Amino acid sequence: MQRVLIIGGGAAGMSAASWIRRLSPDMKVTVLESTQMVSHAPCGVPYFLEGLFDDPNLFMTYEPSFFIEKRGIDLRINTRVKELNIKDRHVTVEIKDKVESIDYDYLILATGSVPITVKNDGTERVYFVHHPAHASELRKALWSLNKIAVIGGGILGIETAEALSVKGKKVVLIHRGKYPLNRMVDEDISSFFLPKMISEIDLRLGEAVLEVRDKGRLVITDKGEYKVDGTVIAIGVRPNSDLVKGQLKLGVYDSIVTNEKMETSEKGVFAAGDVAQSFNLITKQSDWVPYAPVANKMGFVAAFNVSGIEKKFPGVVGTMITKYRETLVGKVGLTSAEATRYNFKIKEALVKHKTRARYYPGSKDIWVKLIANEKDSRILGVEIVGQEEVLGRLDVLAEAIMKGATVEDLFFMENAYLPAVARVWDPLVLAARKIYAGD
Amino acid sequence: MQRVLIIGGGAAGMSAASWIRRLSPDMKVTVLESTQMVSHAPCGVPYFLEGLFDDPNLFMTYEPSFFIEKRGIDLRINTRVKELNIKDRHVTVEIKDKVESIDYDYLILATGSVPITVKNDGTERVYFVHHPAHASELRKALWSLNKIAVIGGGILGIETAEALSVKGKKVVLIHRGKYPLNRMVDEDISSFFLPKMISEIDLRLGEAVLEVRDKGRLVITDKGEYKVDGTVIAIGVRPNSDLVKGQLKLGVYDSIVTNEKMETSEKGVFAAGDVAQSFNLITKQSDWVPYAPVANKMGFVAAFNVSGIEKKFPGVVGTMITKYRETLVGKVGLTSAEATRYNFKIKEALVKHKTRARYYPGSKDIWVKLIANEKDSRILGVEIVGQEEVLGRLDVLAEAIMKGATVEDLFFMENAYLPAVARVWDPLVLAARKIYAGD
Ligand SMILES: Cc1cc2nc3c(=O)[nH]c(=O)nc-3n(C[C@H](O)[C@H](O)[C@H](O)COP(=O)(O)OP(=O)(O)OC[C@H]3O[C@@H](n4cnc5c(N)ncnc54)[C@H](O)[C@@H]3O)c2cc1C
Ligand SMILES: Cc1cc2nc3c(=O)[nH]c(=O)nc-3n(C[C@H](O)[C@H](O)[C@H](O)COP(=O)(O)OP(=O)(O)OC[C@H]3O[C@@H](n4cnc5c(N)ncnc54)[C@H](O)[C@@H]3O)c2cc1C
DSSP states (O other), X not given: OOEEEEEOOSHHHHHHHHHHHHHOTTSEEEEEOSSSOOSBOGGGHXXXXXXXXXXXXXXXXXXXXXXXXXSOOEEESSEEXXXXXXXXXXXXXXXXXEEEEEEOSEEEEOOOEEEOOOOBSOOTTEEOOOOGGGHXXXXXXXXXXXXXXXXXXXXXXXXXHHHHXXXXXXXXXXXXXXXXXXXXXXXXXXTTTHHHHHHHSEEEESOOEEEEEGXXXXXXXXXXXXXXXXXXXXXXXXXXXXXXXXXSOBOXXXXXXXXXXXXXXXXXXXXXXXXXXXEBTTTOSEEOOOOHHHHHHXXXXXXXXXXXXXXXXXXXXXXXXXXXXXXXXXXXXXXXXXXXXXXXXXXXXXXXXXXXXXXXXXXXXXXXXEEEETXXXXXXXXEEEESSSOHHHHXXXXXXXXXXXXXXXXXXXXXXXXXXXXXXXXXXXXXXXXXXXXX | OOEEEEEOOSXXXXXXXXHHHHHOTTSEEEEEOSSSOOSBOGGGHHHHHHTSOOOGGGGBSSOHHIIIIISOOEXXXXXXXEEEETTTTXXXXXXXXXXXXXXXSEEEEOOOEEEOOOOBSXXXXXXXXXXXXXXXXXXXXXXXXXXXXXXXOSHHHHHHHHHHHHTTOEEEEEESSSSTTTTTSOHHHHTTTHHHHHHHSEEEESOOEEEEEGGGTEEEESSOEEEOSEEEEOSOEEEOOGGGTTTSOBOGGGOBOOOTTSBOSSTTEEEOGGGBOEEETTTTEEEOOOOHHHHHHHHHHHHHHHTXXXXXXXXXXXXXXXXXXXXXXXXXXXXXXHHHHTTOOEEEEEEEEESSOTTSTTOOEEEEEEEEETTTOBEEEEEEEESSSOHHHHHHHHHHHHTTXXXXXXXXXXXXXXXXXXXXXXXHHHHHHHHHHOO
């Protein structure tokens, strides 16, 4: 019997495990997960901090017993892999205090990502918003504080700051970039969500944190210092690939390099999810996109290939979405800053529109910025800010860009129109028209 | 100076007029519109009947004076074209009581559609929900009645019945089809919106109206008769092409045949909007899609070609959306019944899902039915029922189908995910997965 070993029981790992059991009933599938949670959703942690729900079991799609009893997976929670010997097909695991050794025929690395930290003198009151397994503890700690520094104005920092501010905390958000979400949208777009943030959060922009002292109670930046009750470090994550350093080929930010089948430089060894590198379909370069839908699909692809059915992960375009209060902010593909950095000559259009017909109650503002390649009018990216129907419009562009659509294609998309939920000239179509026809 | 004459000042006509003025400042553009309204939105009439707004000027994107003064269009409202002599490039118009004659170099027919009626003995209390120019009158009449028969269970009938029922009227909806919206979605899908309709409206399904008597107060069907205070006939529309019968080539339901440039069988004569035929990209056959986004884009294409800049209308896939109360119902492409009728061998998947993460408040049900070609897995259609984010998901499919996407493409679409507005396995992706991977 062939033995498949999966390290990490998150989105990618459990997606892979379930599919292999389905496709290959004869294979033995073992999953090693260092926490007590599997098939969990880190994406929910900010909303848990906000108090939108209280039951930490809701973080899990299924509980461990489901995978063991219903899906026949040899799932071992609270089991951390300490060492990995790829060539010898062998791992050393730590279960509570015991150390054990496991062999395998196929390996899937699905260890996710780990938070990046800043210099500090102790972590007593330094927090990271990361694994749902630690969410209850984290919430208890943060809710007991009054004034909290959040370091980082990316998706994670913004979602954390929002949650804490809604809970009545005094939040100082310190961000090195010129504006929040600057790795997600262009500066012109930030003006559509910034005022609301500024009204609720003490935003310190263009300010770099040098170190955190007093075990989390003092944040020193290049412009001053902040005395707080505790500090959340939310400056980003990196691939959790330390276990395989020196054993497998690593790429962007040390993510694990794979082919389209999610197979690494070592035959029979796969990587999926946040730990794996991916290929950007627009820039035609390696990329790293640590988001849940990608992780799930990579796990799916790895499972099929382990089971001997060829499936290929086609690559990524870089879809992101977050929200601040009522306002959703998202992008697909390249911002104009990114496109320029990748040496594209671009055409772009910015449209401010409404989400419903003039005469229909409840209409909201929506902004769409569309970026296209000057030469062939291929769409390179979109940025959208609005309060409803942002998700679907992002997905339209994800599909469009992945299918190589031009602004002409997007203009002629036969969009749905109902006054209660749309404008007859959809903002996507208008943005495409601006580039396609000059207005 | 070249003279462009446009008949009809609706979506298609005014879109064309505005673009020609922009592209060809030297051309004289005359628009003849039989009512007092232009660039109007018939789509808003049901919501006006419901009482969601009261100002009929809101039906117009711009008022006539704007087009005359700001855009330099020779716009003549309250001016009906009585006769049209295509060969001689000449029309006879009726302005109030006067009759006048106008010559032209280019003609754009944008006369829209007209309601289909049933046999009746007088129309005193027989109503049609059609042109916004008559909406105030119509509303006054309908609001004064108590029990109203609505004939037709398509989009128009459903939207009208909803409006009147919300206004407290007793509505009997008589529909020949087996279930409402049967030309839009398959029967299995109807169970997701039918119960709510049945609880509020006296629905008579599978019943054909033979005639309306008593000038609107008695409806005779093949199963019985209904005494009511008035009757709304909403069984559909047909292309308003009577003016050109015998002069231009007509196609599906007598819509005007054009090429991709929207030019009819007669050089220099164009047709756009509800009066024009279109080409279905899935069935590769002529089709007729009388919806506003299509009308606008056809007007745009006609304008460019009249101005000597070649643009091509690529064709349609058949996107539709409506709602009953909170529930949106939409489709793109072919239903499975339609696909079968067109001799496609199909694979299909039905997914019931939620719109937000398990743990996020306010999540709603959503149903997605995906239809694909068995042979090459190309997507042929989608049907969606839900309460939020239905529009965008329809547009994803409009774009996907127009770009020839397969279920594999849709599965690997890098969808946006945020727990507040989505599921990590989006229902579209799940539906695609069901066909692509069997689950
Ligand atoms: C707070 C937060 C919010 C987010 N919000 C969103 C969002 O809104 N939308 C979105 O698309 N994405 C979001 N993401 C990203 C998303 O959660 C990840 O992309 C996704 O979880 C990646 O799945 P994965 O399986 O690769 O890794 P993970 O889900 O991180 O799972 C990896 C697992 O491996 C285990 N593990 C690691 N090392 C070992 C070891 N040595 N031995 C045993 N087990 C090990 C870990 O305990 C972990 O359970 C968010 C992430 C965070 C942290
Ligand atoms: C009640 C209702 C609800 C609708 N809801 C939706 C919806 O939610 N979504 C959607 O996409 N579509 C909807 N539609 C369809 C949409 O309104 C039409 O597709 C669109 O208006 C077509 O534009 P058009 O310019 O071709 O025709 P129209 O907008 O109908 O304009 C044609 C114009 O030509 C004029 N005209 C006709 N004959 C003559 C003549 N002989 N001389 C001078 N003028 C003439 C008419 O007065 C009219 O103003 C709805 C339609 C109705 C009636």
